[in-house]
Structure formats: C-alpha cells, structure tokens
Amino acid sequence: MEARRRSLGYVAVAVAVLVLVGWLTARYLVKRQLIRSLGSTDMQVRVDATQELLDMEKLSDALPAQHIIVRSKTAEALGEIGTDDALGVLGEILADQEEAPRRWARRALVKQGMRAMPVLLDALSAGGGTTDEAIAALEEIGPQTAAEIRFLLSDDSAAGGAARALAKLGGIGVDALIRACYNAHGSFRENALGKLGLEKVEAAVEPALYNLLPIDGSKKGAAIKALGLIGDRRAVPAIIPFLQDKGNREGAVTALGQIGDSRAVEPILATMLETEKRYRNAAILALRRIGAPAFPALVRELRSDQVLLRQAAAEALVGSDSASVNGALMVALKDSDDEVRASAALALGWKGNVGAVPALIGALSDSGWQVVDSAVSALGDIGLDAADRLLTVLRSLESDLTVRYQISRALSSMGRGAVPKLTAALSDGSPSVQMWSAVALGEIGDPDPEVAQALERLTASADPQVAWVAQEQLRRLTSLTGT
Numbered sequence: 001m002e003a004r005r006r007s008l009g010y011v012a013v014a015v016a017v018l019v020l021v022g023w024l025t026a027r028y029l030v031k032r033q034l035i036r037s038l039g040s041t042d043m044q045v046r047v048d049a050t051q052e053l054l055d056m057e058k059l060s061d062a063l064p065a066q067h068i069i070v071r072s073k074t075a076e077a078l079g080e081i082g083t084d085d086a087l088g089v090l091g092e093i094l095a096d097q098e099e100a101p102r103r104w105a106r107r108a109l110v111k112q113g114m115r116a117m118p119v120l121l122d123a124l125s126a127g128g129g130t131t132d133e134a135i136a137a138l139e140e141i142g143p144q145t146a147a148e149i150r151f152l153l154s155d156d157s158a159a160g161g162a163a164r165a166l167a168k169l170g171g172i173g174v175d176a177l178i179r180a181c182y183n184a185h186g187s188f189r190e191n192a193l194g195k196l197g198l199e200k201v202e203a204a205v206e207p208a209l210y211n212l213l214p215i216d217g218s219k220k221g222a223a224i225k226a227l228g229l230i231g232d233r234r235a236v237p238a239i240i241p242f243l244q245d246k247g248n249r250e251g252a253v254t255a256l257g258q259i260g261d262s263r264a265v266e267p268i269l270a271t272m273l274e275t276e277k278r279y280r281n282a283a284i285l286a287l288r289r290i291g292a293p294a295f296p297a298l299v300r301e302l303r304s305d306q307v308l309l310r311q312a313a314a315e316a317l318v319g320s321d322s323a324s325v326n327g328a329l330m331v332a333l334k335d336s337d338d339e340v341r342a343s344a345a346l347a348l349g350w351k352g353n354v355g356a357v358p359a360l361i362g363a364l365s366d367s368g369w370q371v372v373d374s375a376v377s378a379l380g381d382i383g384l385d386a387a388d389r390l391l392t393v394l395r396s397l398e399s400d401l402t403v404r405y406q407i408s409r410a411l412s413s414m415g416r417g418a419v420p421k422l423t424a425a426l427s428d429g430s431p432s433v434q435m436w437s438a439v440a441l442g443e444i445g446d447p448d449p450e451v452a453q454a455l456e457r458l459t460a461s462a463d464p465q466v467a468w469v470a471q472e473q474l475r476r477l478t479s480l481t482g483t
Contacts, residue, residue: 035062039070043077050077054085060092071101079108087112091119095130106133110140117148124152124161131161138165143172150176153188163195174201181207189219197226205232212238221251228255236261243271250282257286262293269297272312280312287316295320299328302344307337314343321350330359338368345371349378357386361393364406376406380413387411387421391437395430408436412443419446426454426470431463438466442473452477 034056037049053059063071075093078086093105109116116137123134138145146169152162166173180192181204189211196204204226211223224242227235228251236259242252249271256264268283287294294316301313314332317325325347332344345363348356356378363375379386390407393399399407411418418440425437438458441451455477458470 035066035070038066038074038077040073043080046073046077047080050074050086051081054081054083054089059089063089063093068098068100071096071098072104075101075104075108078105079111082112082115087116087119090116091122094119094123094133095126099129102129102133106137110137113141114144116141117145120145121148121152121158124149124165125155125158127161131164135161135165135168139168143169145169146173146176149173150180153177153180153183153191154185156187159187159191160195163191167195167199167201174199174203177201178203178207181211184217186217186219189217190222193219193222193226197222197229200230202230202232205230205234209235209238212242220245221248224248224251224255228258231259233259233261235259236263240264240267243267250279253279253283253286257282257289260290260293262290265290265294265297269301269309269312272301273306273308275308284312284316287312288319291320292322295322295325299325302328302332302335302340307340310335310337310340311343314340314347317347318343319350320347321353323353323355326353326355330356333359333363333371338370341366341368342370342374345374345378349374349381351381351383352385353382354385354389357382357389361389361403361407364403364410365400372406376409376413379407379410383414384417384421387414387418391421391425391428391433394433394436395428399432404432404436405439408439408443411437411440416444416446419444419448419451423448423451423454426458431461431466434458434461434463435466435469438470438473442476445477447477 034049034053037045038053040046040049050059053062059074063074066074071093075090078090078093087109090105090108093101094109096102096105109119120134120137120141123130125131126134138149146166149162149165149169152158153166155162163177166177174196177192177196178201180188181196183189183192193204193208193211196208208223208226208230211218212220220242224239227239236256239252239255239259240263242248243256245252253268253271256268265287268286272280272283274280274283287298298313298316301309304310304313310332314329314335317329329344329347333341333348335341335344341363345360348360360375360379360382363371366372366375379390390411394404394407411422422437422441422444425433426441428434428437438455441455452474455470455474459467459474461467461470
C-alpha cells in the first residue's frame with residue numbers, strides 16, 4: 001500500500017513538472033514571437049507586442065540583446081502606449097549606447113509632454129548622449145519645464161545638465177538661471193554662473209558682478225570665469241583687484257585676457273615678478289590676447305632691469321605679427337638672458353617678415369641652443385620670402401659650418417613649398433648652396449621625381465663632398481618614398 005502511494009506521488013510530481021515545462025515552453029515561444037513582432041513594419045503589431053511584453057514584465061530584459069532597429073522601433077511603440085511602465089522603459093532606451101534608439105526614445109517622451117518630466121530629469125545626471133537627448137526633449141516640450149528643472153541646480157550630479165537645459169530654453173530658463181545667481185545655496189550660484197558664462201548671456205553681467213562683492217555665499221571664481229566668457233568690458237575694473245588674490249588670480253588674468261581691454265595691461269604687468277609658472281603662463285597668454293593695445297607697454301618692459309619682466313614681455317609678443325615691434329625685438333636678440341633672446345626670435349617669425357631675416361641669421365650663431373632653435377623656427381615661419389637671403393648666406397665664404405647647417409634646417413622647415421627653389425639651387429654655381437640645399441631636400445622628403453633626378457645629377461659633381469651628400473640624400477629620399 002505504501003509503495004502504491006509512493007508511486008502515485010511520483011506520477012503527480014512528474015505530471016506537475018510536465019505541466020510546468022509545457023507552460024514555460026509555451027510562454028517562451030510566445031515571448032519569442034512577441035520579440036520578433038517588435039521589428040514589424042506594422043505599427044499596431046509593434047504596439048500590441050510591446051504591450052504584451054510589458055504586461056509579462058519581459059520587455060526590459062529582452063531589449064538590450066535586440067538589433068538597433070528593433071530597439072528604435074520599440075521606443076516608437078512605447079510612445080504610442082504612454083503608460084507609466086512604458087515611460088520607465090523609454091528612460092532605459094534613452095540611456096542606450098547607440099544614438100538612434102536614444103533619438104527615438106526622446107521623440108516618444110516628447111509626445112508625453114510634462115508626464116515625461118521624471119524620466120527626463122533623471123537623465124540630466126547621466127551625461128553624454130543621454131543628457132543631450134534629455135535636454136533636447138525638455139527644450140521641445142517647452143518653457144513650462146523650467147520650474148522643475150531649476151531645483152536640480154543644487155544637485156551636483158545633475159546640475160550641469162540642468163543648467164544647460166535652462167540655458168537652451170531661453171527666456172524663462174535664462175531668468176531662472178539669473179535668479180539662481182542670487183540664491184543662498186552656493187551650488188545654485190556656481191552652476192548658474194557657469195552655464196550663463198558658457199552661453200555668453202549678457203544679462204548675467206550684473207549678477208556676476210554681484211557675486212564679486214564680499215558677501216556670504218558669493219561665488220567669486222565662477223563669477224570671474226563667467227565675466228571673462230561673456231567678454232563685457234564693464235567687468236574689467238571689478239576683476240583687476242583679484243589679480244592680488246592668490247585663490248582667484250589665475251582665473252582673473254584669464255578673464256581679463258578674454259575681455260581684451262587695454263586697462264588690464266599695466267595691472268597684469270605689475271604681477272609679472274611672480275615666479276609661479278602656471279600663473280605666469282596664464283598672464284602671458286592674457287597679454288597676447290589683448291594684442292596691439294599691449295604692445296607699447298611690452299616694448300617698454302623689454303628694456304626693464306628685471307629679467308622676469310623682460311622674459312614675460314618677449315614671450316607675450318610671440319605671435320604679435322606686427323612690424324611695429326620689430327626694432328625692439330631685434331634689440332632683445334642681444335639680451336643677456338637666453339629666454340629673452342629665444343622668445344624675441346620666435347616673435348620675429350611671422351609670414352613675410354623679411355625685415356627680421358638679417359637679425360635672425362645673426363641669431364643662428366648664438367651661444368644658446370634655445371635661441372638657435374627659435375631663430376631656425378622663425379626663419380621657417382617667415383617662409384619663402386626669406387629663402388633667397390638664406391641661399392645668399394650659403395654662398396658667402398664667411399659663414400661657418402654651424403650656421404650653414406642651421407640655414408638648411410630653416411629651409412627644410414618651410415616644407416614642400418620650398419622644394420622648387422631648393423631643387424633649382426642644386427644647379428647653383430656654389431658647392432655650399434648645392435650641398436645644403438640637398439640636405440634640406442632630404443629633410444623635406446618630397447616624392448617628386450624631379451627632386452630625385454636633380455639629386456642623381458648632382459652625384460656626378462666634381463666636388464667629392466657635394467657628390468657624397470647628394471648620394472646620401474638620394475638614398476634617404478629613396479628610403480622615405482620607397483621609389
């Protein structure tokens with residue numbers, strides 16, 4: 001009897017297992033068919049399949065493994081369904097690694113209007129493409145979203161995205177950011193000022209200036225940065241005092257350079273006895289940005305008895321591209337300090353500045369390698385206008401071997417534009433011109449067959465040194481071009 005009951009128990013368990021397996025199999029087959037339907041071209045089929053998978057709580061698990069097109073079409077279908085569950089899955093698709101599903105999710109969320117706000121606000125802290133799509137969606141939904149977005153300005157993870165979204169909304173969104181500049185919550189102020197600055201909102205000048213005042217909770221660093229980005233000259237007098245503030249001086253000098261007002265030149269130069277490299281680099285860049293209005297003061301400081309001031313002035317004039325400072329820079333090529341001489345040489349190197357060529361050729365004999373390298377670079381930057389003068393120096397019996405080598409470097413730094421002139425110089429009557437022109441052509445490595453042919457002819461030169469150099473450069477050219 002006991003054995004019979006045990007047998008019946010086994011049968012019952014087996015039947016239960018079979019029923020369960022059958023149910024699971026049927027459910028799996030239904031799920032698989034529904035997943036296939038997600039890619040249907042028929043919208044209603046996709047909507048029905050998406051709804052059933054939502055009801056089965058299987059959609060979220062199934063989507064990541066599907067093709068990008070299926071994920072995109074599913075997002076569209078979820079937009080038609082519009083339930084809370086659908087919005088939740090749209091939030092997941094908004095975080096997809098691919099752009100297309102994110103874009104379709106954004107469109108679907110926009111259809112839901114303000115109901116989509118929780119999903120979109122969560123996405124502002126995600127970063128990358130997810131945040132970009134969320135901001136675009138909020139902009140499409142409209143300015144009514146600003147009231148909810150502004151509360152995220154105090155959330156460190158979402159503040160950046162929230163500020164961007166408010167700025168994109170314009171009008172009421174920008175107004176919300178401006179009000180946040182006066183908020184007692186410090187992070188509200190900082191995030192609002194940062195975004196208003198990046199968007200160059202002129203209406204932010206007053207609240208930014210307010211934050212420079214000695215009041216509790218003010219965000220001076222963020223305000224200075226915003227004022228620099230906006231570039232309004234009204235801010236200059238308020239920013240200048242911060243050049244003496246150790247915590248904000250680098251931001252202040254950067255902002256003054258961005259604004260580009262001549263009133264900042266003397267205050268910046270007054271700080272250039274500072275030896276801290278990071279600040280000095282920022283200050284020199286600021287003086288360069290101010291440009292021509294700073295030239296008179298910089299020329300004056302080239303004659304200073306303080307080497308730090310001379311160094312700063314010479315470096316700030318690099319990139320000036322102005323003949324008006326040539327004379328002062330040529331004098332600076334004789335300075336006792338290597339850095340001053342090197343910066344002066346670089347500052348003389350701008351396209352077509354032929355007036356500086358003789359002085360730069362003289363600098364090729366400098367005792368400082370930095371100065372020589374700067375002179376070579378400057379001659380190359382002047383370009384083909386300097387080439388004839390350089391070739392003339394090569395013809396001179398007075399130029400020494402080191403200078404000739406540096407001239408070949410300068411010629412090669414002119415690049416392929418100098419190739420025709422250098423190729424023609426291979427036929428010059430001067431062995432020195434032939435030899436160093438060949439060296440420059442080898443450095444440039446132009447694959448033009450005419451260059452190789454000209455070097456080949458030069459290998460037959462009666463001057464054994466010229467012939468050897470031509471052979472070496474031809475070999476070098478062959479190795480570079482593979483011909």
